[in-house]
Structures are given as C-alpha cells and as structure tokens.
Amino acid sequence: MIISPLAPASTPDLPPVDGVRLAAARSGIRYKDRADILLVELTEGTSAAGVFTQSLTASAPVLACRDALKSGKARALVVNSGNANAFTGSVGVASVARVVDKCCALLGCAPSEIYTASTGVIGERLPDEKITSILHKTADTLSESAWNDAARAIMTTDTYPKMATRQAQIGGARVTINGIAKGSGMIAPDMATMLAFVFTDATIPAPVLQTMLKEANASTFNCITVDGDTSTSDTLLLFATGKAKNPAGDYTDFKKALHEVLHELALHIVKDGEGAEKLVTITVTGAASDAAAKRIGMSIANSPLVKTAIAAGDANWGRIVMAVGKAGEKADRDKLMITIGGVTVAKNGEADPNYRESQIETHMKGRDIDINVDVGVGKGKATVYTCDLTHRYIDINGSYRT
Amino acid sequence: MIISPLAPASTPDLPPVDGVRLAAARSGIRYKDRADILLVELTEGTSAAGVFTQSLTASAPVLACRDALKSGKARALVVNSGNANAFTGSVGVASVARVVDKCCALLGCAPSEIYTASTGVIGERLPDEKITSILHKTADTLSESAWNDAARAIMTTDTYPKMATRQAQIGGARVTINGIAKGSGMIAPDMATMLAFVFTDATIPAPVLQTMLKEANASTFNCITVDGDTSTSDTLLLFATGKAKNPAGDYTDFKKALHEVLHELALHIVKDGEGAEKLVTITVTGAASDAAAKRIGMSIANSPLVKTAIAAGDANWGRIVMAVGKAGEKADRDKLMITIGGVTVAKNGEADPNYRESQIETHMKGRDIDINVDVGVGKGKATVYTCDLTHRYIDINGSYRT
Numbered sequence: 001m002i003i004s005p006l007a008p009a010s011t012p013d014l015p016p017v018d019g020v021r022l023a024a025a026r027s028g029i030r031y032k033d034r035a036d037i038l039l040v041e042l043t044e045g046t047s048a049a050g051v052f053t054q055s056l057t058a059s060a061p062v063l064a065c066r067d068a069l070k071s072g073k074a075r076a077l078v079v080n081s082g083n084a085n086a087f088t089g090s091v092g093v094a095s096v097a098r099v100v101d102k103c104c105a106l107l108g109c110a111p112s113e114i115y116t117a118s119t120g121v122i123g124e125r126l127p128d129e130k131i132t133s134i135l136h137k138t139a140d141t142l143s144e145s146a147w148n149d150a151a152r153a154i155m156t157t158d159t160y161p162k163m164a165t166r167q168a169q170i171g172g173a174r175v176t177i178n179g180i181a182k183g184s185g186m187i188a189p190d191m192a193t194m195l196a197f198v199f200t201d202a203t204i205p206a207p208v209l210q211t212m213l214k215e216a217n218a219s220t221f222n223c224i225t226v227d228g229d230t231s232t233s234d235t236l237l238l239f240a241t242g243k244a245k246n247p248a249g250d251y252t253d254f255k256k257a258l259h260e261v262l263h264e265l266a267l268h269i270v271k272d273g274e275g276a277e278k279l280v281t282i283t284v285t286g287a288a289s290d291a292a293a294k295r296i297g298m299s300i301a302n303s304p305l306v307k308t309a310i311a312a313g314d315a316n317w318g319r320i321v322m323a324v325g326k327a328g329e330k331a332d333r334d335k336l337m338i339t340i341g342g343v344t345v346a347k348n349g350e351a352d353p354n355y356r357e358s359q360i361e362t363h364m365k366g367r368d369i370d371i372n373v374d375v376g377v378g379k380g381k382a383t384v385y386t387c388d389l390t391h392r393y394i395d396i397n398g399s400y401r402t
Numbered sequence: 403m404i405i406s407p408l409a410p411a412s413t414p415d416l417p418p419v420d421g422v423r424l425a426a427a428r429s430g431i432r433y434k435d436r437a438d439i440l441l442v443e444l445t446e447g448t449s450a451a452g453v454f455t456q457s458l459t460a461s462a463p464v465l466a467c468r469d470a471l472k473s474g475k476a477r478a479l480v481v482n483s484g485n486a487n488a489f490t491g492s493v494g495v496a497s498v499a500r501v502v503d504k505c506c507a508l509l510g511c512a513p514s515e516i517y518t519a520s521t522g523v524i525g526e527r528l529p530d531e532k533i534t535s536i537l538h539k540t541a542d543t544l545s546e547s548a549w550n551d552a553a554r555a556i557m558t559t560d561t562y563p564k565m566a567t568r569q570a571q572i573g574g575a576r577v578t579i580n581g582i583a584k585g586s587g588m589i590a591p592d593m594a595t596m597l598a599f600v601f602t603d604a605t606i607p608a609p610v611l612q613t614m615l616k617e618a619n620a621s622t623f624n625c626i627t628v629d630g631d632t633s634t635s636d637t638l639l640l641f642a643t644g645k646a647k648n649p650a651g652d653y654t655d656f657k658k659a660l661h662e663v664l665h666e667l668a669l670h671i672v673k674d675g676e677g678a679e680k681l682v683t684i685t686v687t688g689a690a691s692d693a694a695a696k697r698i699g700m701s702i703a704n705s706p707l708v709k710t711a712i713a714a715g716d717a718n719w720g721r722i723v724m725a726v727g728k729a730g731e732k733a734d735r736d737k738l739m740i741t742i743g744g745v746t747v748a749k750n751g752e753a754d755p756n757y758r759e760s761q762i763e764t765h766m767k768g769r770d771i772d773i774n775v776d777v778g779v780g781k782g783k784a785t786v787y788t789c790d791l792t793h794r795y796i797d798i799n800g801s802y803r804t
Contacts, residue, residue, distance in 0.1 A: 057727030057735050087723040089736065089752035122720025123753050186707060186724065227706045228630075229721075230728035304629045304706070304791075305588060305799055312800030318524025319631075321489040322588065325459030326632035333459050334491065350491035351525055389706075391793050397707055398714030 002392070006271035006279055006367060007160040014147035014165045014178045018201040019043035019241025021142035024153035027130040030082025030120060035153040037131060039138050040077040040197070041107065046241045048074035048115070049209035051217050053189075053234035059086035060126075061116040062235060064096045071112035072206030074239050076103050077197060078116045078131065079154050081182070085118040085126040086232035095128035102132040106139055117195050117235045119182065120156055151180040154195055157396055158184045158272050164264035168202075168257035171249030175202035177257050181265040185274040185397060187226035188302070189234055196221065196236045196265055202254060203242040212255055213238045220262035223294065223384045226273035227393070228302035236262075270385045275392030278310055279385065280369045286337075287380030292329040296375060297384035299327035307389035313364045315357055317345045324373060335376025342370070404794070408673035408681055408769060409562040416549035416567045416580045420603040421445035421643025423544035426555035429532040432484025432522060437555040439533060441540050442479040442599070443509065448643045450476035450517070451612035453619050455591075455636035461488035462528075463518045464637060466498045473514035474608030476641050478505050479599060480518045480533065481556050483584070487520040487528040488634040497530040504534040508541055519597050519637045521584060522558055553582040556597055559798055560586045560674050566666035570604075570659035573651030577604035579659050583667040587676040587799060589628035590704070591636055598623065598638045598667055604656060605644040614657055615640045622664035625696065625786045628675035629795070630704035638664075672787045677794030680712055681787065682771045688739075689782035694731040698777060699786035701729035709791035715766045717759055719747045726775060737778025744772070 020042060024035035050069050052062045068074075078099055085092045100114045118126060151161035162181040167174055183194025204212075217236055238258075271279055282300050287293035300306055300323040309316035317338050324331050334349035341363030345355045363369070369388075422444060426437035452471050454464045470476075480501055487494045502516045520528060553563035564583040569576055585596025606614075619638060640660075673681055684702050689695035702708055702725040711718035719740050726733050736751035743765030747757045765771070771790075 053727075054730075055724070055727035056729075056731075056733050057723050057738070084720070087720060087735070087738075087748070087752060089750065091752060121718075122723055123748065124720075125753075188728070229705050229707050229724060232724050232727055303631050304795070305631045308796050308799035311796065314800065316523075318486070318489060318526075321459050321524055322457070322631060322634050325455075325457035325634055326590070327458075329458075331458050333489070336459070336489075346489070346525065348491065350489060350493060351527075389796065391796055393706070394710050394713065394791065394793055394796065397710035398716065 001159055003159045004272045004276055006276055011148065011161055012163055012165055014163055015176055016144035017176050017178050017199045018243035019046060020199045021144055022146040022150045023138045023141040024146060024149040025134055025138040027080065027134055029080055029127055029130050035149060036081045037138065038079040038150050038153040039135065041142050042074050042076060042239055043241045043243060046074045046239050047072055047204060047206040047209055048237065048239050049206060049213040050237045051214060053231055055230055055232050057087055057232050059084050059118060059233045060088060060092035060096045061085055061118045062233060065115050065235060068112045068115055073113050074115060075107050075109040075113035078103055079195065080118050080131060081154050081156050082120040083118055083124055083126050084120050084122045084233050086122045088125055091125055095126045098128050099131050102135050106135060115237055119195055119233050122232055147178060147180065154182040156182065157274055158182050160272060162265055162268035164261045166257035166260050168254040170202055170251060170254050171247035173244050173246030175200055175244040175246055175254065177261050179261040179265050181269060183269040184272050185226055186229045186231040187224060187269060187273065188228045188230045189221045189224065194231055194234055194269060198238040198261060200240045201244040202240050203244060203246050204240045209238055209240055212251065212258060216259045216262045220266040224266045224270045225298060225301045225386050226270065267385060270387050273387035274396045275390040276387030277390050278367055278369050278388045280310055280371065280387060281383060281385055282371045283383045284373050284375065285381040286374040286376045286378060288330045288378045289380040290382055293380040293382035294384060296324055296327040296329050297382050299323045301384050301386035304389055310369055311388035311390045315340055315360050315364050320371065320373065324375060330377045331375035332377050337374040339372040403561055405561045406674045406678055408678055413550065413563055414565055414567055416565055417578055418546035419578050419580050419601045420645035421448060422601045423546055424548040424552045425540045425543040426548060426551040427536055427540040429482065429536055431482055431529055431532050437551060438483045439540065440481040440552050440555040441537065443544050444476050444478060444641050445643045445645060448476045448641050449474055449606060449608040449611055450639065450641050451608060451615040452639040453616060455633055457632055457634050459489055459634050461486050461520060461635045462490060462494035462498045463487055463520045464635060467517050467637060470514045470517055475515050476517060477509050477511040477515035480505055481597065482520050482533060483556050483558050484522040485520060485526055485528045486522045486524045486635050488524045490527055493527055497528045500530050501533050504537050508537060517639055521597055521635050524634055549580060556584040558584065559676055560584050562674060564667055564670035566663045568659035568662050570656040572604055572653060572656050573649035575646050575648030577602055577646040577648055577656065579663050581663040581667050583671060585671040586674050587628055588631045588633040589626060589671060589675065590630045590632045591623045591626065596633055596636055596671060600640040600663060602642045603646040604642050605646060605648050606642045611640055611642055614653065614660060618661045618664045622668040626668045626672045627700060627703045627788050628672065669787060672789050675789035676798045677792040678789030679792050680769055680771050680790045682712055682773065682789060683785060683787055684773045685785045686775050686777065687783045688776040688778045688780060690732045690780045691782040692784055695782040695784035696786060698726055698729040698731050699784050701725045703786050703788035706791055712771055713790035713792045717742055717762050717766050722773065722775065726777060732779045733777035734779050739776040741774040
C-alpha cells in the first residue's frame with residue numbers, strides 16, 4: 001500500500017485517559033492479516049455524546065447508537081472494519097443486538113450503555129459470530145496504552161492511523177482528550193463524519209457534552225470533503241469518563257482543546273483522502289451568511305474539474321469561478337476576488353491585470369494549496385478542506401471489493 | 403486523440419433546412435489546425451427560443467443571448483470554440499457587442515437578431531478581432547449542407563461531432579429538425595446544457611417555440627451529467643425559419659420529433675463524456691415526486707464512487723444505496739429495490755437472497771449499464787444518464803490548458 005504523501009512524519013503517542021482501556025483483535029471478517037476489531041471498555045459513570053450521518057440509508061450500528069445515546073451513558077464501544085453492516089435489513093439489526101448482548105454479559109451493564117460502529121462494504125451481512133466468539137478473549141488484553149493498535153484496527157482504505165491528543169483545564173483540574181478516527185473515501189460528512197472516537201477523563205454531564213460536540217463538529221468534520229459522497233456509517237462519539245473529577249465550571253479551555261482534537265483528526269482524513277497528493281484549504285468570505293459561504297466552499301471543494309486541475313498543478317482559476325456560479329448562493333460576479341497562495345489572480349469580475357501564472361507556480365507544485373474567494377455580498381465566511389483528485393482515487397475505488 | 407468508444411459507427415447526413423445556411427472557419431483563437439468559428443445565417447422571419455445556464459457566473463454571450471431572445475427573432479448565430487468569454491467583465495461584454503455589430507452590418511439586421519456562443523477556457527479575454535476580421539470572408543462560403551463542418555467547429559474536448567435529425571408533420575406539412583451539439587466535460591446542465599443549436603423550417607411563433615423547447619429540454623439535456631459541474635456557458639437555442647409555411651395547428655408530432663432530436667444530442671454528450679467508457683442509464687421510480695426521483699437519480703449519477711465502480715465493471719450496488727441515502731429525498735430503506743441489467747440485486751432493504759454476482763457479470767463488462775432503483779414511497783419517476791469515471795477524465799482535465 002502507498003502511504004499518503006500528506007501523512008505526518010510520525011504518529012503521536014497518546015497518553016492514557018483514566019477510565020478508558022482498549023484492545024484490538026483479529027476477527028477475519030474481511031482482512032486476514034491485521035486486527036479489524038476494536039473493543040473499548042469505559043469506566044462506570046462515563047457520559048456520552050454523539051453525532052451521526054444524516055443519510056436516509058443509515059447503517060444498523062448508527063440506528064443502534066442513536067438509541068443508546070438517549071441514556072447519555074456508556075460502558076463500551078465495539079468497532080469492526082471491513083463490513084459496514086449497512087442496508088442489511090432486520091438481519092443487520094439482529095447482528096448488532098447479538099454483539100451488544102455479548103458485551104453486556106461481559107461487563108455486566110445495560111444494552112443502552114454499549115455503542116457499536118461498523119465500516120467497510122455496504123450491503124453484505126455482518127458475520128457477527130466472528131465478533132461475539134472473540135470478545136471475551138479480547139477483553140483479557142484490554143490496556144490503557146493500546147491507542148495505536150486501536151487507531152489501526154478501525155482502518156479500511158486509510159493508509160495511516162489517525163490520532164490526536166490535547167490537555168485542558170476545567171475549574172483548575174487538568175483533563176486529557178484523546179481522539180482516533182478513520183476515513184479516506186465516501187467523505188462528505190453531513191452533520192457527522194466517518195468513524196471518529198474521542199475520549200476524555202473529564203467530568204461533564206452528557207447534555208453539556210452533546211452541545212460541545214455538535215458545536216466543534218460543525219467547523220471540523222462537517223467542513224471536510226474527499227469525494228462528495230456521504231457515508232451510511234458516519235459516526236462521531238465522545239466519551240467522558242469523569243475520572244479527572246474536575247468541578248463543573250468554565251469549559252472554555254476544554255472546548256478549545258476539543259475543537260483542536262477534532263480539527264486535527266478531520267484534517268488527517270482529508271490528508272489520507274483516497275489518492276490525495278495535496279491538501280486544499282478553501283476560505284470563502286463576503287458571502288450572504290456563514291452557511292452560504294460553506295456551500296460555496298463545498299461547491300469548489302467537490303468540483304472534479306477544480307480537483308483534477310489542482311492534481312496537475314494547474315492554476316485553472318476559471319473552474320473556481322464556475323464552481324462559485326453553480327453553488328446557487330448569492331455572489332456578485334463583478335466583485336468576485338480570488339487569491340491563490342496569497343496572490344490575487346482575479347478581482348472585480350475578471351483576471352487581475354497584474355497577475356502572472358509564474359507568481360504561483362511554486363505554490364501550485366507544493367503539498368498545501370490555499371484558495372481564498374471573496375464573493376462580495378456580505379460578511380459570511382467559512383473554511384473547508386479537501387484533497388486533489390488523482391488517478392489513485394480511481395484505482396482504489398475500482399478495486400475496493402476485489 | 404482517442405475517440406470515445408461509445409461514439410456512433412457513423413455520423414448522420416443532415417438534410418438542408420430551408421432558410422438556414424452555415425459556414426465554418428479558422429480564426430486561430432486557440433486551435434491552430436482546425437475550424438473554430440461557426441456562422442449560421444437565418445432567413446428573415448426566423449423565430450427563436452432558448453434556455454441557458456442557471457450559473458450566477460454566466461458568460462458574456464449567455465447574457466447577450468438572453469437579451470436578444472426578448473425579440474423572439476433571429477437572423478444569425480456566431481459561435482467560437484477555445485475561449486468561453488466567461489468571467490471577463492466589461493471587456494467580455496464589449497467583445498460580444500463588436501461581434502454582433504459586425505454581423506449586423508453584414509446582414510443588415512438589428513443587434514437583437516444576432517445570437518453568439520463561446521466555449522472553452524474561462525477567464526481569458528476573447529480576442530474578438532480574430533472573429534470580426536474573418537466574418538465577411540466566412541459569409542462568402544455559407545452553404546445549406548455544411549452541417550458536419552458546423553458540428554466540428556464548435557467542439558472542444560469532444561472526440562466526435564454530435565448531430566441529429568428528424569422530420570415531423572404539422573397540419574399536413576412536412577418539416578425538418580436538425581440539431582448539433584458539443585459538450586464533454588463540465589456537464590451538469592441546470593435548466594440548460596452545453597452548446598446545442600437546433601434548426602427547423604417549421605413556421606412556429608416564438609412563444610410557442612419557447613414553451614416546447616423548455617418542455618423537451620427538461621427530460622433531455624437537463625437529465626444528463628458527466629461530472630456534476632455546471633458550465634458558465636450552457637446554451638440551447640432553437641430557430642424556426644418558417645420556410646415550410648405549415649399552418650398553425652397540432653404540434654404533437656413536432657414535439658415528439660423535437661424531443662427525439664434533443665434526446666439524441668443529449669445522449670451524444672454523455673457518450674462523449676470526458677474519459678467515458680460506458681453509458682449509464684439510471685431510472686428511479688417510486689419517489690415522492692418526479693423532481694425527487696430526478697434528484698435521487700442525479701445523486702447516483704454524480705457519485706464518484708458509483709462511477710469508478712462502474713468503470714471497473716464492479717457491481718458495487720452498496721454505493722447506489724449510499725447515493726440514495728445522501729440525496730436528501732424521501733426513500734423507504736426497507737422497500738428499496740435495485741435492479742442492474744434487469745436482475746434484482748436488492749429488495750426489501752437488503753441483498754436479494756437469490757442474487758449472484760455472476761448473473762450480471764456480462765452486463766457490467768458491456769458498454770451500456772442499466773440501473774433501476776425503486777425507493778418505495780410514491781409514484782415519482784425519472785431517468786437520468788451519465789458515464790463512468792475513468793483515468794482518462796483525470797488526464798484530460800489535468801492537461802486542458804497546457
């Protein structure tokens with residue numbers, strides 16, 4: 001496998017989060033030579049928050065997670081890669097129930113405290129017996145330090161494991177936030193994203209946790225796209241074990257740290273976008289609203305013509321104009337300004353007379369492409385992230401099942 | 403250049419349309435070794451209808467055409483390929499005006515009777531003097547039979563010229579409809595399409611013509627997509643010279659023939675989609691409305707994951723489920739039925755237990771892929787057309803300007 005050229009030089013060492021133990025195992029559902037199951041045990045009293053795909057064909061685990069989340073409590077998370085258990089009807093729902101039941105027996109807890117997630121091929125029955133038969137043995141290997149193994153076990157077409165960590169202060173107590181994520185294709189999160197799991201030892205009630213998670217998600221996972229295709233399985237879960245025993249209080253610092261963890265994981269997903277060679281940051285300003293700015297940004301970020309031009313190192317900014325035009329949001333054609341790599345290429349509705357392509361040649365050849373578009377009608381702004389569209393995207397997706 | 407494998411074995415010979423004369427010429431705007439200018443002279447009394455891109459960054463020629471169309475009359479059409487004259491500000495508007503003025507002087511008519519269209523790179527100034535300087539000489543070569551030359555002069559990344567012809571009866575008189583079109587990438591028409599020009603000798607008042615054109619366009623050009631990118635220059639014009647002198651009357655047969663011409667041209671654009679190897683026909687039934695069915699169909703047709711799987715001959719129908727789920731339209735997951743090549747692959751919200759991939763292996767390897775999706779909530783239906791997403795799309799779009 002070719003590792004994404006945008007992968008970090010090294011993966012971070014995640015510290016333990018008090019109240020969280022992890023174990024990875026091999027079930028052989030699809031991948032024969034690597035771990036494909038993740039079991040996370042959470043201490044009693046852990047509160048939970050989550051956001052999920054808005055897809056109308058959401059997977060069985062997503063439906064089950066939504067249900068469980070009503071309790072606001074969590075004792076375990078079970079994830080498998082290689083099979084999404086999506087579009088599997090009542091059989092798929094029964095599969096989730098059997099995994100949850102087995103987990104309840106193991107930990108002595110209620111079904112509403114177990115969360116599951118599955119990622120991989122859509123429409124194939126999940127052979128849940130391969131999970132339930134090894135859960136007990138897997139629990140024997142639970143450890144506070146298996147973060148790298150955990151991040152690897154949930155990968156599908158990912159080329160590197162995705163992890164992030166931060167520390168924050170709440171009411172004078174120090175808390176840790178660890179996050180892991182997977183995702184590479186079928187990335188156009190709509191209120192949620194691919195699989196991402198975030199753990200903290202902070203003491204935070206579930207409703208507060210949920211509000212903070214939704215807010216941080218809006219400007220992180222919900223602002224990335226690889227291919228404009230929204231998954232059936234997008235799941236972002238945040239668990240707070242409460243072991244830090246911080247007082248309730250000012251969450252400003254925690255929110256900032258949570259945002260940083262989510263932002264870092266979201267960027268990792270783009271950097272590991274299928275076939276990605278370049279990270280593209282698109283900032284739209286001057287829109288009628290922030291939502292309008294995001295839609296214009298996503299129209300640019302999802303344009304195959306913009307993405308293939310960037311892959312080729314071609315500053316074909318006319319395609320950016322096209323993508324602004326098709327977004328369906330207000331834009332003043334005669335005030336439109338486009339900046340690439342800090343150089344103004346177009347303004348006042350036409351090419352900047354002082355612009356020469358040689359000015360941004362080096363920028364276009366680099367790994368990080370920065371595009372700024374001001375549409376000249378208001379104060380709305382948004383930043384979205386995507387990658388380029390290369391031959392490898394087609395290779396990966398033509399051969400995924402075979 | 404590699405000719406699309408979906409190109410017809412031979413192009414049709416278009417008969418003359420009384421009142422229409424055509425000439426192609428070389429201006430050297432971009433292409434050095436081929437004709438890139440089309441001049442069409444229309445007889446006095448010709449009525450006109452048109453639909454255009456809904457892009458907010460519409461090109462200067464599109465703005466001028468919309469204006470001209472208010473007259474309902476036409477005497478000439480001037481088209482250039484290689485430069486779209488889009489996002490060129492007031493300079494672009496002035497370019498169109500100079501071409502129109504020159505044409506008026508040549509034919510002795512009003513500016514509101516001249517239509518122009520430009521296709522090619524966005525954001526570069528149109529060197530209109532290269533057009534105006536040869537218009538007079540070009541007019542000397544006008545002929546009733548230059549349909550093939552005309553269809554070739556308007557091509558950009560097209561690999562073959564696109565033509566269609568039909569005859570129809572109006573009130574006992576026989577009329578002819580000829581159409582030519584171009585388009586290969588940036589194809590996701592929104593109320594209109596790339597360039598398509600249709601000519602008839604029928605006598606039909608402009609308002610009637612406009613109604614018929616809009617209706618036929620809705621189920622033809624507006625139901626195709628190559629890459630989900632909507633052009634700044636989409637233009638579909640229909641000219642009726644009135645030379646057939648048919649009585650006003652029952653247009654049923656004419657409408658049917660017009661629909662056939664537009665349908666044939668629209669399919670040609672998909673078959674010549676950049677990098678296309680397969681024509682994909684997607685029929686959605688059981689939707690809440692026809693509009694909902696079309697949006698679901700377009701969600702499938704624009705999914706890069708569906709398109710790359712089809713390119714690889716992989717019946718990865720789970721991606722079709724994903725695309726239905728992300729469309730944002732009502733669908734009953736537990737009634738969803740998917741048929742590929744006439745074989746039921748999924749029904750009642752899961753894989754059909756009787757389905758084996760070997761049943762559709764041959765179909766998936768073929769040039770024509772048929773997908774039917776019933777979403778089980780109502781009576782809405784639509785058929786949309788697209789092509790697969792191959793390596794050649796990336797090659798073409800990475801090197802377009804160089």
